[in-house]
Amino acid sequence: MGSLMADLRYAVRGLVKSPGFSVVAVLTLTLGIGANTAIFSTVDAVLLRDPPFQEPGRLVVLWEQNPTQERLREPVSAANFRDWRKESRVFQDLAAWVPWGHTLTGEGEPQEIESVRVSGTLFSLLGVGPRLGRAILAEDEQPGRDQVLVLSHAFWVQHFAADPRIIGRVLRLDDAPLTVIGVMPADFRFPGNERVAMWLPLTFSPSELVTRSERRFQVIGRLAAGQSYPRAREEMATISSRLALAHPASNTGWGVSLAPLREVMAGTARRPLLILLGAAGFVLLIACANVAHLSLARAAHRARELGIRAALGAGQLRLTRLLLAESVVLACLGGLGGVALAFGGVDVVAKLGAAHLPAWSMVRVDARVLGFAAAASALTALACGLAPAFRASWSDPRASIERGSGASASGVSQLRQILIVGEIGISFILLVGAGLLLRSFDNLVREDPGFQPSRLLAATIFLPEHKYKDDIQEEAFFATLLERVRGAPGVLTAGAVTSLPLNPLGIDYALPFEVAGESASLPSDAPRIDFRVASPDYFRTLGVPLLGGRDFGERDRDNTPRVVIINRALAQRFFGSTFAIGRHVLIGGGIGRAEIVAVVGDVRHGGLDARPGPEMYVPLAQYPHGGMTVVVRTRGDPSALAPVLKDQVRAIDPTLAISQLTTLPQLLSESLSRQRFTSILLGSFAAVALGVASLGIYGVLAYIVSQRTREIGVRMALGARPLMMLEWVLRRGLALAAIGVGVGLAGALLVTRLLAGLLHEVTPHDPTTFVGIAILILVVASLACAVPAAHAARVDPMVALRSE
């Protein structure tokens, strides 16, 4: 132990005496370890850490599916859920929930609350208890006993200052009094939505229990002891077959799909996060390679000292330990620096990922992450130090003492060159990945959304059912609101729709659709088409082109013939090249026969990376809805009109809350958050990798020039001009870079296939990106060679005459 401490002290002294080497090495390792720690903290929170439920591995999410209709994860009907619960033996229990918006009044301004109605057994199924009070129980599902609610921890803190006397407090939701019975813990993550503010009991209505085609509910189950996931799939397939036989009209073709809860909670974040973790690992590898070849050169310079130690009796393992001590010190310092960097990095990652990362609020540097950093530092110490230590300690001591260089300079140089080729190769892979993602992002941003997003303000309003009891009241509210908004200063046009493009909030569903033929009824296998309700002027406001026909207008009332507007995709699918306007169609959901009065342009509703699908629109006056998004095109900055819009809503009904007030450019930006997250982070890693690899090239070439100064002098004595020596160094550097690019090319062809699902309008083997990155690396390598090349050109040929 004493000699180990002596080695460490000696290592620290040696590093202090070489501040240039030490600073570069520590900074390089800080970047590598810091990047890995920050990304690991995200991966840990989102993918690795168990959700805070009891035995989360036994929790399964269930959906209804109809493969022929390409509907693979659909919500479940209440009736089907009840039957699953009754018949299943594999599941210990099943619970259901449905998102539900409520307006909270009496606590300041009316506000729309994101809440969820849940089965009474949900919390016991999850195995989670509240922090205060009690959770919702089965008995709370009874009518008359369901006027209770449980608050989320965040809502309790933000709105009630974490008042411990909250239990028993009465809140008014949709004008109804509800009693707070509990507060959930801070680390509770609701599987369906991590931003839920409240939970209320779920009570199925009588019609929900008979209408099996009304599929609205999310379902989660806990496997019974001894049961397995494959067994659950088998059983649910059997149950759904029985239900299809018993209820053919609603259940034919419908089955059940399942997925482990953890997989569902990770969502679409899994692949990008794993790719980023791999990229961060590559950065650390490059950092280690860089420090390794700095250490190699350093060890070569200490060859005489090591030779003397060997002559005095030090064994090879002892010498190895002496050299490894420096790597350990560097790795420790790099680890500490990396952890410090990770604290800041985690904030950046969480901020970039807040819009789409599940569990983003749980991303932090904690004991597990610190443990990872420690392990990374230990591996780094070995990776950086082992090869140089072995090489130096196994050199011929006699040669080391006599010549002052043990391992031949060319041998050290060769190993360094091999390392630098590896670094360039890895940098190439990272840069190509980043380049592909950036091109993909650029393609996305340039994608035509199908409407004009600039100067558009949007507000989503859900009318409470207890107050707006019928269609007439709903239609009157939105008609009045639109009239008032259109008259406001600064407003060009206004319209409303049930579901705005790119907006996760809204009423979005599909109805059966068919071209009207001889039969007046829809076939049972009629395809389901996305269905939206729109006001007059909606398309004009949004900037969706009217390709033919007319917009909805005053003539489209409740007592006039039904009309529908379809988009180009729907027109092409059902009418091909024939004219659709004036044709009649059949629409499910109680709508019946309607005339096509217009065809509008396609809108990328689901996102810029989603192909526009077939859509139909019906007029608000004929199909009033209680939840609409009002969209306003303004003359100037749309956010400046937000207060005006709020005032107009309050002027009609002061108890109403606006669920979401945003601008379309903001929605567009948020819709790209996942791609932006991955592109920015991978781009940053790639830039760091290239910077570190460039430092490596510089280091190798500077070493070569310093080792070959005499040779350079001889060449110049023999007639080489300074420019020739500059070219000589550049050629060596570019040769290393070119070989590295070649190695990287082979790796990139394999690795970039992992990005296939993340790319938009660019292939994983896009030649432009590959060639562009190769050129970039060669240019950067040339710049890295510049200083050593300039040194070589300035070598005094007189050195050829000096004796060694």
Next chain:
Amino acid sequence: MLPIDPLIRMQGISKIFHTEEVETHALSLVDLEVRAGDYLAITGPSGCGKTTLLSLLGLLDSPSEGSYVLAGEPVSTLSPAQRARVRSRAIGFIFQAFNLIGDLTVRQNVELPLKYRGLPAQERRDLTHQALEKVGMLHRLNHYPAQLSGGQQQRVAVARAVAGRPLVLLADEPTGNLDSRNGEMVMDLLAGLHAGGATICMVTHDSRYLAAALRTVHLFDGRLVSNEPPRREVA
């Protein structure tokens, strides 16, 4: 008989090195002429300026004062790039430490100055073969310096120096790193080259080899203190 212009004419050559506040006068007011076919030995104690004089003769450096005319062309004020061009054509170097490049084969080492001159590949090959044949090392064409003895390396170095048929050969202690047998061998090579018409300037400490030269110049403290006339007429 008309007088023949000297191949090398140095007049009033001085070289001053400046390091921080110290001025070192390595050479002072040196006048030297070397005619074609001459075999000149340069000698003197350590630090007398022999190496400096050789470096100026070989255009590795420029004089601080004075003029240097080589083959009728003034060369004392050339730029480093211009000096390198002249070196590759007109000067052949033989170093004490051989200075063969370890990563290159014997053939590549001898070809190197020819490459710098920009000669085409076939011509380079022919000149290389002729030079190696002259020194008896053609059979080691594809060997590396590390595979040769000291004497063999110096023979290759001589081949490298003469391959391009330079105007003058400059030898800096060519036998300094060799045993007496190999030293004799190298001196015989130089004698043979001289007999073939080569002009040679050789720095040496060894009094045994001074006798091989036709003329000896002595340097002391950077000055030419004696310039012994040739022992016989140059043809």
